[in-house]
Amino acid sequence: MTVSAANKVREPERQPALQARLDCRAGQVTQTAGLAPGYVQGNLAILPETLAAAFHRFCQQNPKPCPIVGISDVGSPHIPALGRDLDIRTDLPRYRVWRDGELIDEPGDILSHWRDDLVAFVIGCSFSFEEALLAEGLPIRHIELGVRVPMYRTNIACVPAGPFAGPMVVSMRPMKPADAIRAVQITSRFPSVHGAPVHLGLPHLIGISDLAKPDYGDPVPIHDDEIPVFWACGVTPQAVIAAARVPFAITHSPGLMLVTDLQNKQLAVL
Incomplete structure (x- = not known):
């Protein structure tokens, strides 16, 4: 016996964050910048x-x-506050597995690496404040080019805790000076996703010798009328894990993030 189309229950449209996670589980995502806007x-x-x-x-x-x-x-591989169906083991495009501070694997899921003693930390990402920058008409070069944001290890030392110590990692966006001033004002409203920049211009002062050779992500061009603007970056734990030679850890692959059900507007401080 068939059910008429009129009697079929229409499946509700999935919200963008859930769809993004489902696409990650299916191995269909290679870039999360610009994914599930908002x-x-x-x-x-x-x-x-x-x-x-x-x-x-x-x-x-x-x-x-x-x-x-x-x-x-x-x-637990779940964090209900970030997504009712979210599964830390499968919902990112690519992961990094570390042993004794060395990168040993970059799998598409971590089902075979998961253990009952693991704790997952999700750390704010600058992609959240990028939405606010774009809304103000500020250009973001890596989004324009469809590449990962360039990230660099610096000579800025993090405050140590236990075995964890090492350099701060920063992400960089080229901007005209007037745009950089506006970007400082905008991103200051988002302290839970890195907040205002930590440095503008003169990359050598924070230990970066060549902007064309980022430690993570992809290089982007800087025009003659632009300066590099640097924000603290959530890839910092990876530099610290390597420096501390942590026996075992798992991280995301830089630039390939976990999409949550939280909305960027919830993070803004007005």
């Missing part, structure tokens, strides 16, 4: 419970690069 994306750091408290302190003492937006229970 929704918060997050960096990821997963550590054993024995290191979780120290890492939490590290984030609290370094809120510019490591603003926490969610933490899982021990052994």
